[in-house]
Amino acid sequence: MVNLTRIYTRTGDDGTTALGDFSRTSKTDARLAAYADVNEANAVLGVALASGGLSEDVRTVLLRVQNDLFDVGADLCTPLQQTYEFEPLRVKEAWVSELEADCDRYLEPLEKLRSFILPGGTAGSAYLHQALTVVRRAERSTWAAIDAYGTDPGTTRGEGGVNPTTARYLNRLSDLLFVLARTANVDAGGDVLWKPGGGRDDAPER
Secondary structure (H helix, E strand, O other), X not given: OOOOOOOOOXXXXXXXXXXXXXXXXXXXXXXXXXXXXXXXXXXXXXXXXXXOOOOHHHHHHHHHHHHHHHHHHHHHOOOOEOOOOOOOOOOOHHHHHHHHHHHHHHXXXXXXXXXXXXXXXXXXXXXXXXXXXXXXXXXXXXXHHHHHHOOOOEOOOOOXXXXXXXXXXXXXXXXXXXXXXXXXXXXXXXXXXXXXHHHOOOOOOO
């Protein structure tokens, strides 16, 4: 149970913040950048859902993903340790497999691509394209955190690494969001395709 009785605490006024293990770190920490990007991606998915026009099946998947992204953020903010007083929530490989299964399921009925896609079409599709770009940034930020802290559990509080499964989850999620953005345009005429050179007469043929 999470009980939020106060929104401001003033504890971060010195430029530090608490991680999930209650150790404190700078607000410029690479791990904070990673889970801040994850939070932004979740917010864009909320806009996509609020925009309407997405099928109930897609909405169900996205609501599951939104919950997962909270878990990804919780994982990223809690350093890996050899032992815990209370076992923290961690992203699991099974979640990555779920995303792969969703990718396969939604990709199968789509037309084969003959060009790159421009973000657009329906509002839901455009927001899903935006979400996938934020997810890709979150993945890059996560790898930066892994580069900074490694993936090995620490021996004392605050010295642990980062769970690499979080990065794999974000990688597969960006793939799924691309497929779902295409799915969201099926009933609105299909994909908005890139035309090299904007369709100008002097553009090179592809």
